[in-house]
Amino acid sequence: xxxxxxxxxxxxxxxxxxxxxxxxxxxxxxxxxxxxxxxxxxxxxxxxxxxxxxxxxxxxxxxxxxxxxxxxxxxxxxxxxxxxxxxxxxxxxxxxxxxxxxxxxxxxxxxxxxxxxxxxxxxxxxxxxxxxxxxxxxxxxxxxxxxxxxxxxxxxxxxxxxxxxxxxxxxxxxxxxxxxxxxxxxxxxxxxxxxxxxxxxxxxxxxxxxxxxxxxxxxxxxxxxxxxxxxxxxxxxxxxxxxxxxxxxxxxxxxxxxxxxxxxxxx
Ligand SMILES: C[S@@+](CC[C@H](N)C(=O)[O-])C[C@H]1O[C@@H](n2cnc3c(N)ncnc32)[C@H](O)[C@@H]1O
Numbered sequence: 574x575x576x577x578x579x580x581x582x583x584x585x586x587x588x589x590x591x592x593x594x595x596x597x598x599x600x601x602x603x604x605x606x607x608x609x610x611x612x613x614x615x616x617x618x619x620x621x622x623x624x625x626x627x628x629x630x631x632x633x634x635x636x637x638x639x640x641x642x643x644x645x646x647x648x649x650x651x652x653x654x655x656x657x658x659x660x661x662x663x664x665x666x667x668x669x670x671x672x673x674x675x676x677x678x679x680x681x682x683x684x685x686x687x688x689x690x691x692x693x694x695x696x697x698x699x700x701x702x703x704x705x706x707x708x709x710x711x712x713x714x715x716x717x718x719x720x721x722x723x724x725x726x727x728x729x730x731x732x733x734x735x736x737x738x739x740x741x742x743x744x745x746x747x748x749x750x751x752x753x754x755x756x757x758x759x760x761x762x763x764x765x766x767x768x769x770x771x772x773x774x775x776x777x778x779x780x781x782x783x784x785x786x787x788x789x790x791x792x793x794x795x796x797x798x799x800x801x802x803x804x805x806x807x808x809x810x811x812x813x814x815x816x817x818x819x820x821x822x823x824x825x826x827x828x829x830x831x832x833x834x835x836x837x838x839x840x
Contacts, residue, residue: 574769575599575602575769575834576599576602576603576605576606577606577609579603579606579670579672579699579701580603580606580607580610580613580670581610582699583613583669583670583698583699584669585611585613586611586612586613586614587607587613587614587668587669587670588613588614588616588665588666588667588668588669588670588695589603589607589613589614589615589616589668589669589670589671589672590615590616590618590661590665590666590668590670590671590672590673590693591603591615591616591617591618591628591672592618592656592661592671592672592673592676592690593618593619593656593673593674593675593676593677593679594617594618594619594624594625594628595619595624595628595674595675596624596627596628596631597617597624597627597628597629597630597631597632599672599674600615600617600628600631600632600649601631601632601634601635603615603632603672604632604635604636604647604649605635607647608635608636608647612646612647612648613647613648614647614648614649614650615632615636615647615648615649615650616650616651616652616664616665616668617629617632617649617650617651617652618651618652618654618656618661618664618665619653619654620653620654620655620656622653625651625652625653626651628651629649629651632649633649635647636648636649650665652664652665656676656680656686656689657680657681657686660689660692660693661689661690661692661693662689662692662693664693665693666692666693666694666695667693667694667695667696667698668693668694668695668698669694669695669697669698669699670694670698670699670701671690671691671693671694671698671699671700671701672701672703673690673700673701673702673703674702674703674704674832675703675704677690677702677704678704678735678739679742680742681742681743681744681745681746682744682745682746683746683748683755684746684748684755684759685746687700687702687752687755687756687759688759690702691759691760691761691839694839695839696839696840697838697839697840698838698839699836699837699838699839700756700761700836700837700838700839701834701835701836702752702756702834702835702836703832703833703834703835704752704833704835705752705832705833706768706830706831706832706833707830707831708728708731708830709771709788709828709829709830710724710827710828710829710830711724711781711784711785711788711789711826711827711828711829712724712727712785712826713775713825713826716807716811716818717818718807718810718811718818719803719804719806719807719810720803720804720807723804723807723808726800726801726804727789727792727796727800730792730796730797730799730800731792731795731796733796733799734795734796734799738795752766752835753765753766753835756835756836756837757837759837760839760840761837761838761839761840762837762838762839762840763836763837763838764835764836764837765835765836765837766833766834766835766836767833767834767836768831768832768833768834769831769832769834770829770830770831771828771829771830771831771832772828772829773827773828773829774827774829775824775825775826775827776824776825777824777826777827777828781826781827781828782820782821782822782823782826783821784828785820785821785826785828786812786820786821789808789811789812789820790812792808793805793808793812
């Protein structure tokens, strides 16, 4: 839905950059959206080889998938690069769409990083920056074990981790203001934003349970030390496949996320 909305306004056979593509969820969506409207090129950029490989395989499989209505060619080009050291415009560009989801907040100077992304946008092209929204929820309020309200305490620990992560990033520069202001100050026009929901209510499909298990593991990895020991015990039970409370087998997990996308056009 988001990919289709973003590519809808692009000229024929556009160049699209997926910056900080991760494992390629959006890369696949971008390839499919371009396939449905005449083809183009998707350049995948990430600093982690394993993620870039996974994204490339997934995007290339989507690019070769053909139906009666989907016959256009989409080129997929992976580029291994550290965005803290390299300028996207030197890697690929000019692009009619630069998509950067949840990557800029990992870079030391976020404002400078946005300027770097804008450099790679062709005149008339778009920057789409997915940052912020609402924290994903996936746990019922009372899990039947531990203190109720674990989800909120996970979110509080994550917020503390985020602050710590920004402070500990070498060369970190404070941004002073929201993303729309950064885009407008950088000279983009038609600056706007939209938010979309990802909503998989309970009872879940197994893919949702698996997502919840991975998400909880991520919470533990980044901010487990900030949780109360009693919550850490609860989390261990939720992640233990031998425990009756195991998240991967529960019928009351769900997935509810709101993600925001900031948009601006280069004049
Ligand atoms: C939170 S993930 C987001 C992945 C994907 N865009 C998404 O929204 O699901 C951040 C991604 O940015 C990549 N990344 C972080 N710092 C980077 C850097 N300095 N240069 C290039 N990629 C980077 C990470 O490897 C990871 O794939």
